[in-house]
Amino acid sequence: PKPKVFVSRRIPEKGFALLASECDVLSWNHEDPPPRKDYLTAVRGIQGLFCLLTDTIDAELLNEAGPSLRVVSTMSVGYDHIDVQECHKRNIQIGYTPGILTSATAELTVTLLLATSRRIKEGVKAVENGEWGTWKPMWLCGQGLEGATVGIVGLGRIGLAVAKRLKPFDIAQILYCGRSEKPSQALEVGAVFTSFEDLLTRSDFVIACCALTPETHHLFNATAFKQMKQTAIFINSSRGGIVNQDDLYEALKSGKIRAAGLDVTTPEPLPTDSPLLKLDNCLVLPHIGSATQSTREAMAVLAARNLLAGLQGKPMPCQIK
Ligand code: GLV
Numbered sequence: 001p002k003p004k005v006f007v008s009r010r011i012p013e014k015g016f017a018l019l020a021s022e023c024d025v026l027s028w029n030h031e032d033p034p035p036r037k038d039y040l041t042a043v044r045g046i047q048g049l050f051c052l053l054t055d056t057i058d059a060e061l062l063n064e065a066g067p068s069l070r071v072v073s074t075m076s077v078g079y080d081h082i083d084v085q086e087c088h089k090r091n092i093q094i095g096y097t098p099g100i101l102t103s104a105t106a107e108l109t110v111t112l113l114l115a116t117s118r119r120i121k122e123g124v125k126a127v128e129n130g131e132w133g134t135w136k137p138m139w140l141c142g143q144g145l146e147g148a149t150v151g152i153v154g155l156g157r158i159g160l161a162v163a164k165r166l167k168p169f170d171i172a173q174i175l176y177c178g179r180s181e182k183p184s185q186a187l188e189v190g191a192v193f194t195s196f197e198d199l200l201t202r203s204d205f206v207i208a209c210c211a212l213t214p215e216t217h218h219l220f221n222a223t224a225f226k227q228m229k230q231t232a233i234f235i236n237s238s239r240g241g242i243v244n245q246d247d248l249y250e251a252l253k254s255g256k257i258r259a260a261g262l263d264v265t266t267p268e269p270l271p272t273d274s275p276l277l278k279l280d281n282c283l284v285l286p287h288i289g290s291a292t293q294s295t296r297e298a299m300a301v302l303a304a305r306n307l308l309a310g311l312q313g314k315p316m317p318c319q320i321k
């Protein structure tokens with residue numbers, strides 16, 4: 001018999017077709033996630049789970065699925081929503097989708113940086129609200145990238161791709177920090193390794209490209225924002241959990257830093273009454289880093305391939321060890 005898999009959302013057709021050709025697929029065929037109780041019911045007795053970053057894959061869910069579950073495949077590069085230890089305890093293999101979304105996510109990160117540094121949110125609002133009186137010499141002046149120091153927290157695939165895309169803007173230097181020094185990547189972009197504190201102190205733009213782990217949870221807190229330049233711009237396209245959002249609000253409101261561009265928040269979606277949204281110097285996007293058509297299709301296909309390989313006992317194209 002074909003293995004039973006659950007797909008927790010409507011996904012790009014190519015990925016779905018791949019699964020449907022080899023598996024008995026049960027799918028939550030909606031744009032919104034299944035309520036938790038429906039999710040728990042749907043996973044009972046499945047062999048494979050195709051999940052998204054919005055799904056909490058924890059011991060409760062794994063217990064509900066039972067011992068038949070052999071593979072969890074997430075259509076994302078981040079896997080902080082999956083309890084890896086609990087999976088491995090049960091001999092469940094985990095697949096994810098690194099690499100293919102690097103360009104799209106780096107492009108969106110640069111978009112956030114350019115948009116916040118040149119005050120695009122205020123500019124659009126002014127035009128739409130009829131506040132564009134005339135060309136004014138000192139109106140909506142932002143900060144250029146030329147000659148700037150850019151600090152990248154986490155020089156992984158995405159961090160490196162961001163650095164490469166920023167080089168042509170004639171920035172002065174790139175600093176990076178992280179768990180370990182990355183000499184070959186650093187050499188590619190001329191980035192200099194330093195401590196988190198030193199990076200914060202010296203950077204005009206601080207870009208978070210690190211995964212959410214216990215070590216990076218609330219890494220960007222009041223202390224961190226205080227160490228940054230008053231003119232610094234903070235960009236986050238990784239996970240909302242690396243930021244203490246109350247502290248960020250306070251830093252933006254009181255002028256401890258100049259602006260922030262966020263593609264990720266806590267929670268997601270960010271409630272429309274969030275104070276962050278009232279700030280002119282805070283631009284928030286709805287977690288669309290990887291959202292190009294071709295990237296999302298490639299992610300669905302890779303996640304499907306990971307799931308099929310795992311179910312067939314073959315090496316996954318991209319497995320979390
Ligand atoms: C997006 O945030 C991802 O982890 O793929």
Ligand code: GLV
Binds near residue numbers: 158
């Ligand atoms: C992070 O997940 C990266 O690929 O850089």
